[in-house]
Amino acid sequence: MATPLPFVQTLEALTSFLPEKLKKPRIGIVCGSGLSGLVESFREVVIVPYDKLPGFAKSTVPGHKSALAFGLLGAGEGVPVVAMLGRFHPYEGHTFPTVVYPIRVMAKLGVKNLIITNASGSLNPAIPVGTIVVIQDHLALPNLTGMNPLLGPPTSPNHPRFLPLSDAYSPSLRRLAFLAAHRLSLSRNALAEGIYAWVSGPTYETPAEGRLLRKGGADVVGMSTVPEVVAAREEGLNVMVMSLVTNFVVIPDTYRSIREEVEAELAGKPVELPVAHVVSHDEVLEVGREKAGVMKKLVESIVELIPTVPELH
Numbered sequence: 001m002a003t004p005l006p007f008v009q010t011l012e013a014l015t016s017f018l019p020e021k022l023k024k025p026r027i028g029i030v031c032g033s034g035l036s037g038l039v040e041s042f043r044e045v046v047i048v049p050y051d052k053l054p055g056f057a058k059s060t061v062p063g064h065k066s067a068l069a070f071g072l073l074g075a076g077e078g079v080p081v082v083a084m085l086g087r088f089h090p091y092e093g094h095t096f097p098t099v100v101y102p103i104r105v106m107a108k109l110g111v112k113n114l115i116i117t118n119a120s121g122s123l124n125p126a127i128p129v130g131t132i133v134v135i136q137d138h139l140a141l142p143n144l145t146g147m148n149p150l151l152g153p154p155t156s157p158n159h160p161r162f163l164p165l166s167d168a169y170s171p172s173l174r175r176l177a178f179l180a181a182h183r184l185s186l187s188r189n190a191l192a193e194g195i196y197a198w199v200s201g202p203t204y205e206t207p208a209e210g211r212l213l214r215k216g217g218a219d220v221v222g223m224s225t226v227p228e229v230v231a232a233r234e235e236g237l238n239v240m241v242m243s244l245v246t247n248f249v250v251i252p253d254t255y256r257s258i259r260e261e262v263e264a265e266l267a268g269k270p271v272e273l274p275v276a277h278v279v280s281h282d283e284v285l286e287v288g289r290e291k292a293g294v295m296k297k298l299v300e301s302i303v304e305l306i307p308t309v310p311e312l313h
């Protein structure tokens, strides 16, 4: 029998930390690898470390802090928001209920719209490093092969047993991303649309795996986000995801043949070897630092626009 989740205790703890005007955020934000600097734009900010909240784990990944940030974001009076400064990934050893617990807490606080950010590798030559990809769909091999975040008894009798995901990524929110980019005079190439492949990690993809995902129709790949999207949809939230491309995934058309190289060498015709790029989390964080400002402005602008869209109320 699964341990019951301590929602009541978490909500009581939060109530004790928050002033009245921050108690009911309507917009939630998840900050991906290297993107927690978003909190610098919040006003009247209250930071609640995860270790003060029953049911919350600790994020162990560099570039992920472990705190919820509440504050007002956007021009004028500002909109009350809550942001996860750091997320949980299954590869850290967290169970799915733990990974998505903050999303369910946000829903219980009254959040209706969720903006998720992440870092990802590009599988699509037309989507270079530094691009922010507005996700239109996902390809989640774990969901199809026994690692679905909703396996097990339903978390609530109000949740559907069979959750549709054909409409997971809100067109109304995605629209706002492009309107925000226009407001900010970003170049057309700064923002793209694409499909996110979720892999469990923590290994980065082999070239063959990258090629498989590309052939399956994915544009970018990462190790997070999909469990959060699934839980958020189960909770009835509108969801959008913006993925910052931090590296290219190596996808060779052909493999270099070691046999041919040895044969050429033996025949006195040595071949010059190409230097293959090897991705690292430091590189992911570095691009995150470079592009955090753009991501921050986009999120802030989207937060300002959400109240103007009736179907997002």
Ligand SMILES: O=P(O)(O)O[C@H]1O[C@H](CO)[C@@H](O)[C@H]1O
Pocket: 031, 032, 033, 061, 087, 089, 117, 118, 119, 120, 201, 222, 223, 224, 225, 280, 281, 284
């Ligand atoms: O998806 P986020 O958490 O932004 O981070 C991405 O970066 C890490 C790998 O470098 C993985 O956690 C991957 O999912």
